[in-house]
Amino acid sequence: MTTQLKELTKGLWEQNPIFVIALGLCPTLAVTTSVRNAIGMGVSTIFVLVLSNVLISAVRTIVPDKIRIPCYIVIIAFLVTVVDLVLAAYFPDISKAIGLFIKLIVVNCIILGRAEAFAAKNNPWRSMLDGIGMGIGFLIALLMVSGIREVLGANKLFGYVVFPGWRPIGVMVLAPGAFLTLGLLLGWKRLSELKH
């Protein structure tokens, strides 16, 4: 039971996909302009990641080794299409803002990385726990980056003004702000580990 709990919790912080494994940096940089977008991206990724881990783990013994990556991609692409169409139908504004990056979940390094490194070697139950943990870890990282960027760059949080009358640092919602925020957070995570 403890090892199962470990599969679930390792991705949250100590093996966080963004801050430690450094996978999936493109969506982290691209969609974290607001917390709302980040939640849309994070939840979509959790859905795809958990189901793809389970499915890939279930077929791991019958897929020939040489064509495993194409097989994984087909499974992931099917799940991404589901997410993409659901978002477009029920959350059109989020779909409009980050729709392109939802489609790009197909080639998201976290999902392919977990499929290759974990789901292909473990049973579906453990793969699901791993997917949930890693997905939530990804969402936590997205929330941190987008929270900082939205407050500093747009003076808003969830669309509400934070400091009335303050003119935000507009560059923080642009690309340089994304690199700056992510870099500082990565450095801060490393620093907190060095001190232990």
Place this chain on the structure above:
Amino acid sequence: MPSLLNVSSSPHIRTDDSVPRIMWTVVIALVPTCAYSVYLFGWYTLALILVCVATAVITEAAIQWWRKVPVTVSDGSAVVMGMLVACNIPPCITWWIPVIGTFVGMAIAKHCFGGLGYNIFNPALIGRAFILAAYPKDMTTWKIVGTAAKVDATTTATPLMMLKEHGYPYLIEHFGGDKWALYKDLFIGNVGGCIGETSALLILVGAGIMLARKVITLYIPLSYLGTLALLTFVFKGDPLFAILAGGVMLGAWFMATDMVTSPVTKKGQVIFGAGCGLLTFIIRTYGGYPEGTSYAILLMNATVPLIDRFFTNRVLGTK
């Protein structure tokens, strides 16, 4: 503890060079330029300079205290950095914008890289680049002075902006139809611009102070200004105007020469200066901005490790 046998490692012969001596010399060299700006633009400019210096000193002290390393604000490098940020901002800008710039430059460009001696990029220029990207309108609104103050308006274009938007003949006409009147205004500092870039004469006075105290050498400034003038001349521009206008004087003498972010050897410094001149020319002529000094120096800062690798000094005894 005096002892008869004193064993120490080399070097045994030391100069009296030290970080405080170098940095405080630069501070003194910047004083004429800053003082003239205060005379030209008013007391608010003095307040801006003091705010920048205070932000730089407080930020550095706070970070060094937090990192539990010796607090070295008395060596003057933070004061220089603050003054250079102030030199790079318009004289009528809202006061908290340079505070953000100074903080970002000091905290991210200097201390995230390990503090004095470890920073890749010039902290003052990173601060300027950050607030220029964040508040572009504030950073390009100028107070009118001197001959340029012909029109009845609160803001004016710098000579380089006039050149970019209306061309050379308009510029000359604006300054009374006489090329030499334009040069004179630029040289004395009778034009709009950033706090530190108005008077070429006073920048040269400061440069003279630094040269006399051997804080800087001529390699970087001369190759920088020379390349810019040569390229401008070849491409049918006005070379004297090119080196007198805008921030290139300030950049060439005070910021490209920063010891930490420039090459070590003479050859490397010449290449570095020439690269700065080339990039400044390209940005001014073909880029979207009227002035490119700060970006040119920052881009060349990034090449310094590479330049240092290719242009090493010959080791004594080898070929």
